[in-house]
Amino acid sequence: MLISLIVPGEYARLDDLNTSLDAVLERHSVDPGVRGDVRLIVEELASNAIEHGGAGEGQELSVKLSIDDGVLSLEFRDGGAPFNPLESEEPDLDADILDRPVGGLGLYLIRQLAEELHYERAGDQNLLRVKLKIPMEQPA
Helix, strand or coil, X not given: CCEEEEEECCHHHHHHHHHHHHHHHHHCCCCHHHHHHHHHHHHHHHHHHHHCCCCCCCXXXXXXXXXXXXXXXXXXXXXXXXXXXXXXXXXXXXXXXXHCCCCCHHHHHHHHHCCEEEEEEECCEEEEEEEEECCCCCCC
């Protein structure tokens, strides 16, 4: 395990969360592109949990990261209303931008970035596991 963080479900704490995650990933020489993907994923999941799931009402957000054999595993937990992001509808990317409903692109991007996604409702919490491949360093 690289890091396990728990923060209050507040928008004001999302920058702290991402800054801590980024610092740990940089310290472990994780590719900047992958670090950006992790920031995007955590920001999207946390924002959705706070905005739509009620996780901001005295709830906590938990993020765990680990790296094993070229795969970064991210575990995101929130105590909001049950929500499986894998069941959300894919946005119609061919529709005119003015005809598209607001929302849905963040979850679409997470699906595109992830090598593997798994959701479960664990007790009274949403648990999403995301796996990302880490580019291997090229020999000099």
